[in-house]
Amino acid sequence: MRKKVIAGNWKMNKVLKEAEQFVADTKDNIPSSDKVESVVCAPYPFLASLVDKAAGTDLKVAAQNMHYEDNGAFTGEVSPVMLKDLGVTYVVIGHSERRELFGENDDTVNKKVHAAFNHQLTPIVCVGETLEQRENNETMTLVENQVKQALAGLTDDQVKQTIVAYEPIWAIGTGKTATSEQANEVCTHIRNVVKEAFSADAAEAVRIQYGGSVKPANVDELLAQSDIDGALVGGASLEADSFLTLVEAGAK
Numbered sequence: 001m002r003k004k005v006i007a008g009n010w011k012m013n014k015v016l017k018e019a020e021q022f023v024a025d026t027k028d029n030i031p032s033s034d035k036v037e038s039v040v041c042a043p044y045p046f047l048a049s050l051v052d053k054a055a056g057t058d059l060k061v062a063a064q065n066m067h068y069e070d071n072g073a074f075t076g077e078v079s080p081v082m083l084k085d086l087g088v089t090y091v092v093i094g095h096s097e098r099r100e101l102f103g104e105n106d107d108t109v110n111k112k113v114h115a116a117f118n119h120q121l122t123p124i125v126c127v128g129e130t131l132e133q134r135e136n137n138e139t140m141t142l143v144e145n146q147v148k149q150a151l152a153g154l155t156d157d158q159v160k161q162t163i164v165a166y167e168p169i170w171a172i173g174t175g176k177t178a179t180s181e182q183a184n185e186v187c188t189h190i191r192n193v194v195k196e197a198f199s200a201d202a203a204e205a206v207r208i209q210y211g212g213s214v215k216p217a218n219v220d221e222l223l224a225q226s227d228i229d230g231a232l233v234g235g236a237s238l239e240a241d242s243f244l245t246l247v248e249a250g251a252k
């Protein structure tokens, strides 16, 4: 049985004091990591402090992006070496906002996934279609290509440790959630793609999250689906109470 992963992606929200307060308000009530992995994906300036404040608890800290090189002349960028050094353990890669607004593509996503494994960071790799692509019946092909390209060149063992987040872009921050059946259909397809490209064992182990307007009111139904192993949550992860409700749902 795959362990659920609930990751709160704060995006570009909060200031340091608010971020620290969130950790203070949640860390003692986070369910055991034997039951669910609970992760906050925070802006870079908060990472060192949050890793420190969450130390010894079951709350883990992720970055929302990184560069794929270890160091060099890349002004404004943050490397996997820096994240690892801070004690960060997960990193979101290829979020649709990065793809749409900051020129991420399947090639940079693949390089970042390899870089994450080179530095013992667990990648949360985002894929998903636009509304137009869904309406043109391109969802399955698009997601298949994104998954294959993101994971290209990984070993079976690395694929087993990867988290894929299926986020239909039309459901992000819009209040429109994919129905649990729609979400599961694509997550099942992703698992089949992994089986074909890697192995049945890798497909059985890889965790696949759903993301897009997940909230306390719909999380149980989504997590009850056969191929949904967690959630990548934006808006509903910003408040401590709401985040705790989500991680408790993951621990059931």
Ligand SMILES: O=C[C@H](O)COP(=O)(O)O
Pocket: 009, 095, 167, 171, 172, 173, 174, 175, 211, 212, 213, 214, 232, 233, 234, 235, 236
């Ligand atoms: O990374 C999180 C997703 O983009 C979902 O955001 P949302 O829960 O605000 O729709």
